[in-house]
Amino acid sequence: MAVFTPVSESDAQKLLTDYALGELVSLRGITAGIENTNYFLTTTEGEYVLTLFEVLTREQLPFYIELMHHLATHGVPVPEPQTLNDGTRLTTLHGKPCAIVSRLSGGYEPDPSAAHCALAGHTLARAHLAGRSFSISQPNLRGLSWWQENIPKVIPFLSGSQTELITQVLQEQTAFADSDTYRALPFGPAHCDLFRDNVLFDGTFEMPRMGGIIDFYFAGCDTWLFDVAVSVNDWCIERNTGVFQHDKLQAWLEAYASVRPFTDEEKLAWPVLLQAAALRFWVSRLYDFYLPRPAQTLKPHDPRHFERILRARRNTPAPAL
Template identity: 40%
Template sequence: MSVFTLLERAELEAFVAPYGLGRLLDFQGIAAGTENSNFFVSLEAGEYVLTLVERGQRADLPFVVELLQRLHAAGLPVPYGVATRSGECLRELADKPALLQPRLAGKHIEQPNAHHCAEVGSWLARMHLCTQAQPLERRSDRGLDWMLSEGPLQALQLDGEALELLRASLAEVAQAQAAVLALPRANLHADLFRDNVLFDGPHLSGVIDFYNACCGPMLYDVAITLNDWCSTASGSLDLSRARALLAAYASLRPFHPAEAERWPCMLRIACLRFWLSRLIAARQPTALGVQVKDPDEFRQRLLQRQQVHLPLPLAL
């Protein structure tokens, strides 16, 4: 179970008291996620999720709170921060930043179909549209500069075809960096994987885990999302799912010609980002039961993206 910080009932009871949501009935750790500790919390007033932030700069957390409030105000199903009676959303518990949020209905989809992908594409376009005009500024700590600095360190641990693939990918990032950063920008979820989306029946009912959110090229967010939702077990793209996601997105936020030009490269960059972060996680000591995802999954996807036969829909 991916809970890095264990909680005692008494300390959680003291933490929830200022919210005025009634007695603590029950709580349990959530066996998902790789970076933060999450708990389902049952209070007399309802069901909530408590997150203890384990990674990243504490100074960045007000950005997450403000972004969630903006998305909630725009009608997107997100777990906005609950405030105490004195108006505090972001607090501390067990010496970690802590955020209490409403628990959203629904469950994760393990085997998405074209309908699920279209729902995700629509949600992502809505997020980008409501932040594009005035995005909240936050630089990703897993951006292009990070890839170019971290990549050579990880190359020391690789050999053969994996090493050559990494070297070629880093060279592409260096060559494309300026053009990529010039693409249209907004706030990004930057981690819109299947385990961060909830469906209640056929409808998307919630998107969670905004702790990697940042400001950057919208196309990067699309590529990250599509690489997870539309990949087969071999790492290749399921074209029917991918076209459904892109069409739904483009019906709300049409793609720019410059984005179409950089699309194949962006799919590879998005694969590289998660290959590197998983390589790092796999080599770090972890607590018993903490989930570590297989880096080879994204190495295989990166291999499959060397040739991309999926153009962006520029006109519908």
């Protein structure tokens, strides 16, 4: 969501002629994030988000755009991709594929309560079940094969103990992905990046209401348990240590399971998938920190955060599902 590609008001005005979304009122760049160029786009018809895709290709994008459209039509609160005058939902700006989606109400909660965690878990489970009837398939592009490809690129920047840890965990995850337990896990479209800043809430802190899930551009078909593990590794932890806060974790998991109960295989796989989720973001943050792409406004995250979480998952027994 960093601004890699500048978009002027005249650019936006011209783009809007391909939609029935009214006239431009304002355009403001969004500086958070590390993957795409995003702008808040206000028109005489409403509030939207304009996204230019800096990494994903035009061939890959229909999965993300149509998944959001599918979930929205099934009542899941997600940004609705807007349809162009020609009936499509994807176009091009400055040589980059781009889309306009509805802007959801609310804001993200940086210090979520157990109530926020329950709402997030409940909504993710609804999204997983709604995704069962989605017809397009695309792998999680930041899954095991991506870890295998990119860990060798970041190892030169690591200490000996870090190298030992990241290599060991990769070997364990590679072996587990070839197991019968892994192959039995429920699988389908998954968000794969459901951090607290990708969920919006209305209401008050004491009585929050779900605004919606945003930023599906890391989504892919993966085990739903991996999606859960990614989420609780961010929502339900003590920030400085990565250790779980059990009231939040219990609220998150119980709310999810009330919609989609966990299977026996998922209960067996849970400790391994919690480590997989921590590894995925340690690797990507190492890559973005040491091998960044140029951007006008880019704030790389500290990769040590997910190293701490990974060590915590290995050193402390995983709470049961």
